[in-house]
Amino acid sequence: MRLSVIGCGYLGAVHAAAMASIGHEVVGIDVDQRKIDALSKGLAPFFEPGLQEILTEGIASGRLSFTTDMGAASGAQVHFVGVGTPQQKDGYAADMTYVNAAVDELIPHLSPGDIVAGKSTVPVGTAATLAERVTPTGATLVWNPEFLREGWAVQDTVDPDRLVAGVPAGPDGERAADILREVYHPSVAKNTPFIVTDYATAELVKVAANAFLATKISFINAMAEIAEVTGADVTQLADAIGHDARIGRRFLGAGIGFGGGCLPKDIRAFAARAEELGRGESVGFLREVDAINMRRRDRAVELVVNAMGGSVFEKKVAVLGAAFKPHSDDIRDSPALDVAVRLHGLGADVIVTDPAAIENARRIHPQLSYAEERDDAIRDADAVVLVTEWDEYRRELPAEHASTLTTGRIVVDGRNGLDADAWRAAGWTYYGMGRP
Ligand code: UGA
Numbered sequence: 001m002r003l004s005v006i007g008c009g010y011l012g013a014v015h016a017a018a019m020a021s022i023g024h025e026v027v028g029i030d031v032d033q034r035k036i037d038a039l040s041k042g043l044a045p046f047f048e049p050g051l052q053e054i055l056t057e058g059i060a061s062g063r064l065s066f067t068t069d070m071g072a073a074s075g076a077q078v079h080f081v082g083v084g085t086p087q088q089k090d091g092y093a094a095d096m097t098y099v100n101a102a103v104d105e106l107i108p109h110l111s112p113g114d115i116v117a118g119k120s121t122v123p124v125g126t127a128a129t130l131a132e133r134v135t136p137t138g139a140t141l142v143w144n145p146e147f148l149r150e151g152w153a154v155q156d157t158v159d160p161d162r163l164v165a166g167v168p169a170g171p172d173g174e175r176a177a178d179i180l181r182e183v184y185h186p187s188v189a190k191n192t193p194f195i196v197t198d199y200a201t202a203e204l205v206k207v208a209a210n211a212f213l214a215t216k217i218s219f220i221n222a223m224a225e226i227a228e229v230t231g232a233d234v235t236q237l238a239d240a241i242g243h244d245a246r247i248g249r250r251f252l253g254a255g256i257g258f259g260g261g262c263l264p265k266d267i268r269a270f271a272a273r274a275e276e277l278g279r280g281e282s283v284g285f286l287r288e289v290d291a292i293n294m295r296r297r298d299r300a301v302e303l304v305v306n307a308m309g310g311s312v313f314e315k316k317v318a319v320l321g322a323a324f325k326p327h328s329d330d331i332r333d334s335p336a337l338d339v340a341v342r343l344h345g346l347g348a349d350v351i352v353t354d355p356a357a358i359e360n361a362r363r364i365h366p367q368l369s370y371a372e373e374r375d376d377a378i379r380d381a382d383a384v385v386l387v388t389e390w391d392e393y394r395r396e397l398p399a400e401h402a403s404t405l406t407t408g409r410i411v412v413d414g415r416n417g418l419d420a421d422a423w424r425a426a427g428w429t430y431y432g433m434g435r436p
Contacts, residue, residue, distance in 0.1 A: 001025070001183060004073035006102045007083030008035055008066065010153065010261070010330070011119060011146055013044070014051060015082055016066070018157035020058035022186050028066040029073060039066040047329035047356040050154035074109040078183055079139075081106070082119040082146070085269070086261075092268035093276075094123055103130055112138025115176050119146045121206050121266055123273040127166060127199035135168075140176040142167050143199050145206035150260065151327030158186070162193040166202025207273075210266040211286060216251040217258050218289040221296050224254040224434025228299075234434030235416050254434045255415040256300045256339060256387055257293040259324035261332040264290070296433065297335050300414045301342045303431045304385055307410045313347035316408070318381035320374065320397075321388025321415075322354035322361040329356035336387035337361055339414060343385075344368055353377035355392055375405055383410040389417035399426035 001024050005016040008030035016028035030036055038045045042056040058064030065072075073079055083098040099120050106116065116134050118127055118141065127143040134141040143166035148156035165180050167173030177196045181188045188194060195205075224234040234254045242249025258264065267286045274283045308315050324334040331337055337352070344350045344367060352361060353371045362370055371377035374392055378384055384402060386393050394417040402411075403426050411423050412431045423430045 001078065002076045003027075003078050003080065003183065004029060004076040005080045005082060006030075006070075006073065006106060007081065007098070007120070008032070008039055008045075009082070009084055010046065010048070010150060011148065012080070012082035013039060013046075013055075014048060014148065014153040014157050015080055015119065015146070017051060017054040017058050017064060018154055019080075019183070020061070020064035021054040022158065023063075024183070025063045026058070026065075027072045027076065028064070029068065029070055030066070031068060033068055036066045036068050047327075048153050049151065049327060054154060070105045071109060073106055074111065076114070078115040078117055078179060079106055079110070080117045080119050080144075084261075085120050085122055085265075087265040087268055091272065093272035094121075094265070094269040096122070096126065099126070099130075103133060107133060107137055110134070110137040110139040114139040115179050116141045117144040117180065118142070119144055121145065121210075121262070121269075122203055123269060124200050124203040124207070124277075125273075127203055131168065131199070140168065140172045141199075142173075142176045142180060143202040144180060145202055147206070147209060150330055151325065159190075160187060160192060162195060163187060164195045164197065164202050164205050166197050166199040168199070207266055207270045210263050211270055211283065211289075213251055214258055214263045214267050214293070215285070215289050217253070217263075218292040220252040220254045221257055221434070222292050225292070225295070225299075227434040227436075231436050232434075233436060235432070253416065255296065255389075255417075256335040256433065257296040259333040259335040259338075260328075260330060264293070264333045297338050297342070299433065300335075300339045300385070300387070300412065301346070303412050303433075304343060304348075304383055304410075305346065307412060307429065307431055308383060311347070312343055312383075315348050315382040316380060317343050317348045317350050318377040318384045318406075319343070319350055319352045320354075320377065320384065320386045320393040321357075321390060322352050323357035323388050323390075326388055326390040327356075329354075329360055331357050331360045331364060334361075334388075336414070337365060339385065339387050340368055341365055351377045351381070354388065355390055357388075378402055378405045380408070381406050382408040383412060384408070385412045385414060386417060387414040389415040394418060399423040399428055403427065 085094040227234040238252040321336040
């Protein structure tokens, strides 16, 4: 099938390349010339395992191309809209400027029978409003939310857990769902759940999923706060409750909390939308989820300061990690960098290292020092602080090795990713999050 993908950020670039990889002919469209130039050369504009390979293959096969010209969308049967919906500068709601602009620019290029498939994370009610503009062209709007995780984006796009299509009632909606089934033919062939529903449900599935994940993380972080005043160990607590299949262990990783380009802004936008709908109290707990999350960053900083005897002034602190999570170079709302910046603000000599995110971090926080190599960051540090649980720090950094690099013997594990006993046995004072 011929497809267009409007917006070539994390979502769109991966979607375009993944759709080409399953045999479609795809044009990716974005207003950012630099991004398009890179993608056209087969260069992934961000770190995402597997993306580089499918980009190169797609371009070489002639099935994948990129342009800034919206006119290139004409002739495609399905147009995916995957532009960003960041948090508004002066509030919690989502900024819909890019979605509205993308749809407005696309409309003159639509033909009757085309499908416009919204993938951006939007406030519930958006699709119904956009449909009023799309339907008069003879095209059909569907809402087809995306659930990809950064670091696993290619896999999640090619082989998702489930597919959701919000369609209008009637034959146009049924036809649109059938066309989406054709688009996602490999997943349909392997019986991946394909949920056909209305617009509002499809939009809500996305924000509800992210709200649930954020709540799960903040729940365990709240337990960490209780563990801290009772001497309990939150990681053992998580293991124990996680054995209950109804609860499950995933996303019960207590630490410095969630960040990134999705969960933080999505729960805020959801709360703001619920207020607009007169149901603010229904998701009032999301403000608490947000507050718990932000407190964990304070706690990590407090642990480092207390461990250093009450002040980090002029102390050398090695910060392991900058990305908001491993397998990503994304630093948007990164708890890791936030902790680094706060320590720097308290007068510490902070050296940040990260396998993928240093370039991005340096651009936004030039005031911090950076080391390309993990060992260079640790060398002569008074304290080592793990904030992104890359394997390079979690599994592949024996405490004995760290001991050869510095005489500092304080380690703060912001992700509860280290083997506390091993670090203690090597002579380090270990501090976890919500652990004795
Ligand atoms: C999230 C969702 O997981 C995806 O399903 C969704 O499609 C995506 O947002 C989106 O809306 O586009 P992502 O932002 O890539 O994906 O990251 P997650 O893997 O969800 O991690 C989010 C944050 O939570 C990270 O900072 C991570 O370190 C933190 N986290 C995760 C914890 O603190 N503890 C955990 O147990 C798990």
